[in-house]
Amino acid sequence: MAQSIAPLARAAPLAYDARAVTDDRTRPQVEIQIDSIAAGGEGVGRDDDGRVTFVSHAAPGDRVRADVVREHRRYARAELTEVTQPSAVRVEPPCPLFANATCGGCQLQHLDAGAQAEAKAAIVAGALRRHVAQGMELRPIQTPVSPYRWRRRARFHWFRPRGAKGAIIGFFAPRTHRVTDVERCPQIEDSLEQALAVLRTDLAPALGRRGEILAVSGHRGDVHLSIHGNADAGVVANLVGRGPITGVRLGKQRIGEQGVELEPGALGQADDFAQASRDGNVALVRAVTGAASPVSGSRVLELYAGTGNFTRALASAGAEVVAVERARPPELIPPGVDWRRLPAERALADLVGTGHAFDLAVLDPPRTGAREVVPALLELAPARILYVSCDPATLARDLDALAEGGYEPTWARPMDLMPQTAHVEIVAEARRLGAELSPRG
Numbered sequence: 001m002a003q004s005i006a007p008l009a010r011a012a013p014l015a016y017d018a019r020a021v022t023d024d025r026t027r028p029q030v031e032i033q034i035d036s037i038a039a040g041g042e043g044v045g046r047d048d049d050g051r052v053t054f055v056s057h058a059a060p061g062d063r064v065r066a067d068v069v070r071e072h073r074r075y076a077r078a079e080l081t082e083v084t085q086p087s088a089v090r091v092e093p094p095c096p097l098f099a100n101a102t103c104g105g106c107q108l109q110h111l112d113a114g115a116q117a118e119a120k121a122a123i124v125a126g127a128l129r130r131h132v133a134q135g136m137e138l139r140p141i142q143t144p145v146s147p148y149r150w151r152r153r154a155r156f157h158w159f160r161p162r163g164a165k166g167a168i169i170g171f172f173a174p175r176t177h178r179v180t181d182v183e184r185c186p187q188i189e190d191s192l193e194q195a196l197a198v199l200r201t202d203l204a205p206a207l208g209r210r211g212e213i214l215a216v217s218g219h220r221g222d223v224h225l226s227i228h229g230n231a232d233a234g235v236v237a238n239l240v241g242r243g244p245i246t247g248v249r250l251g252k253q254r255i256g257e258q259g260v261e262l263e264p265g266a267l268g269q270a271d272d273f274a275q276a277s278r279d280g281n282v283a284l285v286r287a288v289t290g291a292a293s294p295v296s297g298s299r300v301l302e303l304y305a306g307t308g309n310f311t312r313a314l315a316s317a318g319a320e321v322v323a324v325e326r327a328r329p330p331e332l333i334p335p336g337v338d339w340r341r342l343p344a345e346r347a348l349a350d351l352v353g354t355g356h357a358f359d360l361a362v363l364d365p366p367r368t369g370a371r372e373v374v375p376a377l378l379e380l381a382p383a384r385i386l387y388v389s390c391d392p393a394t395l396a397r398d399l400d401a402l403a404e405g406g407y408e409p410t411w412a413r414p415m416d417l418m419p420q421t422a423h424v425e426i427v428a429e430a431r432r433l434g435a436e437l438s439p440r441g
């Protein structure tokens with residue numbers, strides 16, 4: 001995909017603009033060496049007393065000065081004020097809102113691509129260390145996504161200061177719910193940036209005090225929006241046809257198209273879950289179906305199915321799928337799929353004790369993980385479990401519970417699907433000890 005931003009350059013030593021945001025000379029200052037990146041994206045080093053210190057916008061290999069803003073017994077948080085010796089992996093962030101620490105959408109723009117991948121692989125290795133020590137294979141990280149312009153889905157926030165002519169539309173500032181005014185964003189697809197421009201000119205004056213706008217762009221560049229908060233319904237209706245916007249939802253009111261085609265054969269609305277990057281999703285579906293394969297004739301239980309992202313691929317490869325998702329079902333449920341619109345805990349309670357047997361379970365829970373479903377999953381005892389996770393810590397916790405219940409975590413594959421952010425995706429497998437794996441899987 002074309003990258004319409006300036007190429008990244010190696011950074012010279014720099015004084016960080018964060019001082020402008022957080023200037024407070026009474027804060028204690030530290031000068032520390034940064035060794036690694038934490039799960040939230042901050043640089044991690046130790047102060048003179050050996051206390052772990054988290055510094056946002058710091059790179060591994062940097063030597064930095066930072067103001068301590070929060071102190072705990074065992075760790076401290078500090079804000080970067082100056083990079084005294086820049087790391088070899090440090091690059092110039094292309095976005096001024098990242099460089100001056102006012103937008104919280106990205107955490108790693110100051111690291112080159114290799115360092116981001118290395119940091120994410122190390123975060124996963126740290127979370128899974130107990131399992132790796134017991135023989136789980138940690139596979140190399142995959143990086144299938146272009147560094148910028150990969151985001152096909154966005155959550156814009158708005159805030160209207162009292163007496164203002166219009167609302168500020170943008171993203172939250174780092175670690176706050178303060179809205180930063182965002183005119184350009186190098187992460188979002190071009191069509192989303194064009195839609196953002198329309199929102200800023202047309203909709204901002206018609207918005208109430210506070211709210212959010214979900215936006216998703218289809219593979220043809222059309223955009224569907226869902227507005228949550230008070231807005232003038234007439235102005236909202238007129239958004240359809242402006243720039244790439246083809247459909248809008250405001251409460252019960254739906255104007256124009258009801259959604260977009262995310263990729264051929266897959267419809268999605270702005271309120272639905274969709275993997276954030278198009279190329280990342282292709283790689284993720286390939287990783288899941290490749291690991292599941294061959295599934296022809298297999299019975300597959302899929303939990304947290306979203307709008308059928310993996311379901312379609314599993315069903316077209318010949319699996320019989322029971323798919324469970326609490327949100328609305330997809331427009332088209334593929335043949336051979338038993339779709340259950342239920343919370344996963346409830347669906348599993350229904351399945352346990354009814355004689356259903358599964359060769360494979362595929363789980364893709366939200367960040368909080370799948371703790372609630374593990375006991376019922378152990379009762380259903382599929383021969384294999386493929387667990388797709390966006391949080392290494394909850395994955396490690398749930399693998400602990402599966403291991404206690406008689407499963408062996410066999411391998412995990414980190415994937416960087418969201419460059420410049422601290423997010424990392426993982427596909428992991430666990431096998432039931434003593435299970436006869438059928439030739440199908």
Ligand SMILES: C[S@@+](CC[C@H](N)C(=O)[O-])C[C@H]1O[C@@H](n2cnc3c(N)ncnc32)[C@H](O)[C@@H]1O
Pocket residue numbers: 273274275303304305306307308309310324325326327342343344345364365366
């Ligand atoms: C990370 S998304 C995965 C969706 C899908 N696998 C995909 O790739 O697009 C997690 C999904 O779990 C759903 N979900 C969250 N909690 C749930 C629950 N308790 N029971 C069933 N579905 C749930 C959400 O609605 C969301 O669609």
